Amino acid sequence: MARTRRIVKAATGTALAVLLAGCSGAGSGDGAGKDDGHSMAIATAAEVPYLNPSNDNGTTGIQIESALWAPLTRVDAKTGKLVNVVADSVTSKDAKTWTIKIKPGWKFTNGEKLTAKSFVDTWNYTAYAPHAFANNGAFQRVEGYEDLNPAKGKPKATTLSGLKVVDDLTFTVTLKGAFSPYPTTLSYLGVAALSAETLKDPDQFKHKPIGYGAYKLDGGWKAGQPVRLMRNKDYAGKDAPQADHITFRFFSNPETAYNEFLAGNVDYVAVPSSKIDSYKTDAPGKWSQAKAAAGINYLNLPVTLKPYTDTRVRRALSLALDRDSLAKLKPGNFPATSFTAPSVDGHRENTCSDCRLDVARAKKLLREAGGFPGKLRLFFASDNPGEQVYAEALGNMWRQKLGLKIQYVGKPGAEIGPLANAGKLDGIRIMGWGHDYPALEDYLTPMFASYGDVNTGRYRDAKVDRMLGEANAQVDQAQATRDYQAIEDRIAEQMPVLPLSHSRDVYLHAEGVEPLNAPFANVDPVRSTFAD
Amino acid sequence: MLRFALRRLLIMIPIAVIVTFLVYAMVFALPGDPIRALSGQKPLAESVIAAKRAYYHLNDPLFVQYLHFMGNLLKGDLGQTFDGQDIGEQLALRWPVTLQLGLTALAIQLVLGLVSGVYAGWRRDGLVDRALLGATLGVLAVPGLVAMFFAQSFFAVELSWFPVSGATDGWPGSYLLPATVLGVLGFAGLARVTRTSIAEVASADFVRTARAKGLAPNRILWGHVLRNAMLPVITYIGLDLAGILGGAIITEGIYNLNGIGQFMFRSIAMKEGGVVVTLSTVLLLGYMLVNLVVDLLYGLLDPRVRHV
Numbered sequence: 100m101a102r103t104r105r106i107v108k109a110a111t112g113t114a115l116a117v118l119l120a121g122c123s124g125a126g127s128g129d130g131a132g133k134d135d136g137h138s139m140a141i142a143t144a145a146e147v148p149y150l151n152p153s154n155d156n157g158t159t160g161i162q163i164e165s166a167l168w169a170p171l172t173r174v175d176a177k178t179g180k181l182v183n184v185v186a187d188s189v190t191s192k193d194a195k196t197w198t199i200k201i202k203p204g205w206k207f208t209n210g211e212k213l214t215a216k217s218f219v220d221t222w223n224y225t226a227y228a229p230h231a232f233a234n235n236g237a238f239q240r241v242e243g244y245e246d247l248n249p250a251k252g253k254p255k256a257t258t259l260s261g262l263k264v265v266d267d268l269t270f271t272v273t274l275k276g277a278f279s280p281y282p283t284t285l286s287y288l289g290v291a292a293l294s295a296e297t298l299k300d301p302d303q304f305k306h307k308p309i310g311y312g313a314y315k316l317d318g319g320w321k322a323g324q325p326v327r328l329m330r331n332k333d334y335a336g337k338d339a340p341q342a343d344h345i346t347f348r349f350f351s352n353p354e355t356a357y358n359e360f361l362a363g364n365v366d367y368v369a370v371p372s373s374k375i376d377s378y379k380t381d382a383p384g385k386w387s388q389a390k391a392a393a394g395i396n397y398l399n400l401p402v403t404l405k406p407y408t409d410t411r412v413r414r415a416l417s418l419a420l421d422r423d424s425l426a427k428l429k430p431g432n433f434p435a436t437s438f439t440a441p442s443v444d445g446h447r448e449n450t451c452s453d454c455r456l457d458v459a460r461a462k463k464l465l466r467e468a469g470g471f472p473g474k475l476r477l478f479f480a481s482d483n484p485g486e487q488v489y490a491e492a493l494g495n496m497w498r499q500k501l502g503l504k505i506q507y508v509g510k511p512g513a514e515i516g517p518l519a520n521a522g523k524l525d526g527i528r529i530m531g532w533g534h535d536y537p538a539l540e541d542y543l544t545p546m547f548a549s550y551g552d553v554n555t556g557r558y559r560d561a562k563v564d565r566m567l568g569e570a571n572a573q574v575d576q577a578q579a580t581r582d583y584q585a586i587e588d589r590i591a592e593q594m595p596v597l598p599l600s601h602s603r604d605v606y607l608h609a610e611g612v613e614p615l616n617a618p619f620a621n622v623d624p625v626r627s628t629f630a631d
Numbered sequence: 632m633l634r635f636a637l638r639r640l641l642i643m644i645p646i647a648v649i650v651t652f653l654v655y656a657m658v659f660a661l662p663g664d665p666i667r668a669l670s671g672q673k674p675l676a677e678s679v680i681a682a683k684r685a686y687y688h689l690n691d692p693l694f695v696q697y698l699h700f701m702g703n704l705l706k707g708d709l710g711q712t713f714d715g716q717d718i719g720e721q722l723a724l725r726w727p728v729t730l731q732l733g734l735t736a737l738a739i740q741l742v743l744g745l746v747s748g749v750y751a752g753w754r755r756d757g758l759v760d761r762a763l764l765g766a767t768l769g770v771l772a773v774p775g776l777v778a779m780f781f782a783q784s785f786f787a788v789e790l791s792w793f794p795v796s797g798a799t800d801g802w803p804g805s806y807l808l809p810a811t812v813l814g815v816l817g818f819a820g821l822a823r824v825t826r827t828s829i830a831e832v833a834s835a836d837f838v839r840t841a842r843a844k845g846l847a848p849n850r851i852l853w854g855h856v857l858r859n860a861m862l863p864v865i866t867y868i869g870l871d872l873a874g875i876l877g878g879a880i881i882t883e884g885i886y887n888l889n890g891i892g893q894f895m896f897r898s899i900a901m902k903e904g905g906v907v908v909t910l911s912t913v914l915l916l917g918y919m920l921v922n923l924v925v926d927l928l929y930g931l932l933d934p935r936v937r938h939v
Contacts, residue, residue, distance in 0.1 A: 148714045156675075235675070236676035248676065248677075354885070355796045355886065361784075362791065513662055
C-alpha cells in the first residue's frame, strides 16, 4: 500500500507542522467587505520551489497555497465540525460511493470556471504515477488507483475508474472500500483543483499559480524571492481573511526570522527552539501559545519481541514514567492522557489509564510478568538536538524506578526510519505522529491497524482491524465517532505504544495582528484578524 | 609568460574532471535517500518515488549517474533540483548575491588590512602597531558566528542602522553589514602578514642603503619596501578569497541572503549531487584562476620568479 502519511519525529523540538485543512477556521471577520489596507508579512522556514497544491505536501507551501486556493471542506476552528467551502454537499449512502456537489459561481484567476471536471481532471493528473506529483497518495483510496500506480511496469490507465463527472457541478467518487471520514479528507488542500490551462503544462505555471482562493499573486515571483499576495476580488467564498496584502518571507535560519520580528519587519514568526528561554522577555505582550495541539508524541514498542509481548511489561513501563517532568524538557509540551490529538473532533482525555505515575503498581505488574531480562534498548535520533537528553531522562526513570538496565542507541534519524520500517528495531523508539486530516481515524489506522503506516512496532490485533473496518463503513458520522472511540478503549487495555505528550506551538505576532488560534485548527497567520 | 598561463589553464582540465568526480562520489556516499528526504515529514507514494528515481537516474550506478550529469552539463543543461527548481535559473539569481557580498567583504578587508598593516609595519612598535596587535588578537578570538549574530541584533535590530536580513534593499544597503562583519573578521590575518612583511623588508640592507643615501622615507616605502613586501601578502589574499566564499555559507544563512552559499548548503543536505558538483566546479575554477593571477603577479613584482 502506498504511503502518504506524515511522520513527525517526536523530539525535534519543533512543533508539529501546520498542514491540511485544519489550518484554517471559519471566517473571522468580514475582511472582504472593507478595504483599509491591512497588510502583513509572515516569516516561514522553508523556501518553496513552486506553488502548486497538487504537487506540494510541505508545510510552508501548503500554507501559501491555502491563500491562493480554497479547500472543498474545512474543519471549523472553533467547533471542530466539518463545514463546506467549495463543496456544496458531500454525501454517500454506503460510505463507498460519494457524490460531491460544488457551489456555482467559482472562477479561477484566469477566468476559467471551476467545475466538477476541473476536480476530476486534476485528480486524474495527480494520481498518474509518471507525473510524480507529491499528492499522488491522496487518491490511493479511490477505485482504479493501482492501474495508475502499478507496483511494477507501466500504468494501465491514465484516469481513475472511480471518478465520474455527473454534470457541471457534480461528480462522484467511488472508493475501494467504505470510508466514513472521507469528507474530512477533502479538507486537505492537496485535493484542490488546477485550471485546465495549468494542466496542459504544469511546468509553465510553477511560478504563476492560477487558483480560486481569497488571494492572488501581486506581481511576478521567482523561487527564492518573497511571495507577495493581494486580495482576489473575484473570490466566491464567504470566509475571506481580513488582510489585504500578505507577504511570505523565507528564512533558512530561524534565528534570523526571529530578529526580523524583533526589528518590526515581520508580523508573524514561530519561536525557534533556541529562543525558548528568552522569547517572553524579548517580545513581551507579543507572544501566544497555540490553543490546538495537533499531534502526539509517544514511545513505539516492538510488541512482537520478548519481553514486550507481555501487556503487563508495557503497562509497567508506562506507569513508571513521570510525564510532567518529561514534558518540561520540550518547549510547549504537556502530558498526554490518551492516544489521539486534542485538536481532533471526538478526542477524549484520560482514555489511557496507565498514562500516570504509579511506581508501586508498575513494580507489581513487572514482578508478575517475571521482570525485564537483559537490557532495554532505547533508540533516539542523534541528529535531533535535545533528543539525547530526552532519551536519558526516559532511561533514568526506568532505571531508578524499576531497576532496569538501559542501553541507549543513538543513530541519525535517516537511519532509524528505514530500520523501523523494515521491522528491525529491537527496542523502544521515540516517535511522533500528526494527522493528515483531523479525524480520530487518522490516529487509529496509521498507528494501530496491522497495516498501519507508522505501526513499526508490528502491533497486530484482529479485533482492532475488524472494528476499524466497521467504523469506516459507518455512514452516520456520530455513530462512527463512537465506534472509533471504542477502538481507542480497546487499545488502551493493550498499550502497544506509550503516549507521552502533545505540544502547542509558541509564536510571536505583531501588535494588532491576531493570527487564527482556536482549539481545532493549527495557528494560521493567513487568517489573522486586525485590531483597528 | 603566455606559455606558462596556457600550461596552467590546460592543467585545470584534468583537475576539474577528477574533482567533479570526487565531489559527486562524496555526495553520493552521504547517508539517506534524497527522494525520500524530499518531502521530509510526509513520505511520497511509492509509485511517485519510483517515477522520480527514474527521472533523476538514481537507480543507476554512481559512474553512470556521473556520466549522465556530465553529458547534460556539456550540453549546457544543468537540469532540475529534486524539488523541481531550474538549476540554471537559480544560479543566475544567486551568483550576483554571493559575488556582491564576497567582493564587498574583500574590498573592506583589503582596505582595512593593507592600510593598518603597512602603517604598523613601517612604524614598528609605535602606537598603531601595538593597537593593531591588540585589535587583531581580539578579532581572531571572536568566533565568526557570534560576531554575525551580535552585529545583526545590535546594529540592525537595536539601532536599526541596517536591514536585519535579506537582499531586497540591493547593493550596498543589504550587503554593508554582513560584508563589514566578514571584512573585519578577515582583516586580522591580512594585517598581520602585511605588517610582518613590511617590517622585515624595512630592515633589509637595501632599505638601509636607501636611507643612507638620503632618499625620502615616503619614496623608500612606496617605491622599494612595498613592492618587495607584497609577495607573501598577495599569496595570502589569494588563499583568503576561498575563505570568504566558504564563510559565505554561514553569512548568507544568518543574513538570509539568497546566494550560492545557501544553495550549496541546501543541496548538500538534500544530496543534490549535480548541484554540489556544479557549484564546487565553478568555485574550484575560480580559485584556480585567482591563483594563476597570483602567480603571474609574482613575476611582475619580483623578476627573479618571472615565468618563462
